[in-house]
Amino acid sequence: MTMRDCPDGAIRDLLPLYVSGKLVATEQARVASHVATCMDCATEAELLRTVARAFPVPMLDVASIVAKLPTPRVVPIHRQPLWRVAASLALFIAGTATVLAVIGRQPDAAQVGLVQPVGTQTGAAPETTLAVATSTGGSPAANGALLSLGEELSDLTDAQLELLLGSLDGLDPRPQADPMTIATPIIQDRTQAPSRNNQ
Amino acid sequence: MAPNSSDERAVDAALIERWKAGDQAAATAIVERHATALARFAASTGERERIDELVQDTFVRAFNSIHSFRSDAALRTWLFTILKRLVLDRRRAERRQGVHVELEPTHAVQSYNALDSLVADETAQQVRNAVAALLPMQRDVFMLRVTDGMAYSEIATVVGSTEGACRVHYHNAMRAIKEWLSDDA
Numbered sequence: 443m444t445m446r447d448c449p450d451g452a453i454r455d456l457l458p459l460y461v462s463g464k465l466v467a468t469e470q471a472r473v474a475s476h477v478a479t480c481m482d483c484a485t486e487a488e489l490l491r492t493v494a495r496a497f498p499v500p501m502l503d504v505a506s507i508v509a510k511l512p513t514p515r516v517v518p519i520h521r522q523p524l525w526r527v528a529a530s531l532a533l534f535i536a537g538t539a540t541v542l543a544v545i546g547r548q549p550d551a552a553q554v555g556l557v558q559p560v561g562t563q564t565g566a567a568p569e570t571t572l573a574v575a576t577s578t579g580g581s582p583a584a585n586g587a588l589l590s591l592g593e594e595l596s597d598l599t600d601a602q603l604e605l606l607l608g609s610l611d612g613l614d615p616r617p618q619a620d621p622m623t624i625a626t627p628i629i630q631d632r633t634q635a636p637s638r639n640n641q
Numbered sequence: 642m643a644p645n646s647s648d649e650r651a652v653d654a655a656l657i658e659r660w661k662a663g664d665q666a667a668a669t670a671i672v673e674r675h676a677t678a679l680a681r682f683a684a685s686t687g688e689r690e691r692i693d694e695l696v697q698d699t700f701v702r703a704f705n706s707i708h709s710f711r712s713d714a715a716l717r718t719w720l721f722t723i724l725k726r727l728v729l730d731r732r733r734a735e736r737r738q739g740v741h742v743e744l745e746p747t748h749a750v751q752s753y754n755a756l757d758s759l760v761a762d763e764t765a766q767q768v769r770n771a772v773a774a775l776l777p778m779q780r781d782v783f784m785l786r787v788t789d790g791m792a793y794s795e796i797a798t799v800v801g802s803t804e805g806a807c808r809v810h811y812h813n814a815m816r817a818i819k820e821w822l823s824d825d826a
């Protein structure tokens with residue numbers, strides 16, 4: 443068996459794509475008409491088809507592959523124990539929290555801040571928590587209402603932060619008698635989000 | 642060159658976003674789109690055992706770091722790159738344990754006879770032997786081009802080379818296969 447190379451290198455370059463049907467229609471037709479009149483290319487194309495057929499694909503169980511994949515990292519806020527929220531709230535109101543960063547829309551509007559709890563008097567874990575506060579420009583400690591997610595910020599996806607900020611925009615910036623009445627709607631909103639399964 | 646590469650990319654990107662938003666069905670769709678091509682490539686590199694495991698590990702690695710995946714990049718290219726690395730890791734581990742013997746045509750004949758009763762005709766057997774006799778780089782480039790119709794630029798990313806070098810590898814591989822088959826006849 444002797445196989446020669448067609449002098450048209452550009453066409454030869456396209457033969458594997460032609461054989462696997464990966465060319466755009468016009469190119470596919472152009473190569474086909476060449477192959478129809480060129481014995482070298484016809485032979486090479488047939489060889490390529492044989493190569494493609496010669497390696498059988500092992501049976502794969504898609505379901506079992508998917509079963510071993512991690513699940514999306516979506517934070518289940520509704521699973522946060524209430525004591526975490528309460529503890530963060532107490533810390534905030536006591537004014538022992540230090541605001542490290544504030545992503546405020548307007549000075550008087552809702553604010554999102556990184557709150558580093560100080561001390562252990564309330565039993566709160568000494569980890570960074572995401573706090574959401576509303577204020578009217580007075581003492582945030584006096585008017586603040588906040589929601590502790592109790593998760594590292596890195597656990598939040600962009601989509602979740604968007605959602606959180608969206609929820610904040612919907613908040614009434616005026617002080618409320620009971621801060622929890624502000625925080626509660628956010629918690630309820632978040633229960634609609636897909637939850638993270640155990641990994 | 643490939644007609645739908647940007648469309649395909651967009652479909653993958655959309656599926657990834659759906660998965661990130663909590664849709665597990667999107668993961669199934671992603672696996673269905675790429676698993677077969679990955680398995681075929683693994684088989685063509687001479688891997689004969691636990692190919693499903695290689696494919697599995699490829700997807701697990703990809704999904705574990707999918708947050709770092711750029712949405713404008715090609716998921717397929719990335720998956721093949723991961724698979725290629727896993728195959729190399731496995732080779733290295735096997736070599737340390739003294740398990741792996743570099744794929745030789747005779748080994749290929751035996752193993753594929755055992756593996757494959759469907760494509761048993763003589764020509765296919767000769768072709769497999771010819772592919773097995775290629776240099777690893779030639780073989781990878783050739784098989785990605787032939788079985789998946791990949792652009793040279795994409796192949797270059799997977800095998801860690803340049804587009805021009807991949808074109809040369811492809812044509813050298815084709816020449817070597819033709820010579821092998823001519824000698825064999």
Ligand SMILES: [Zn+2]
Nearest residue numbers: 448480482483
């Ligand atoms: Zn020709």
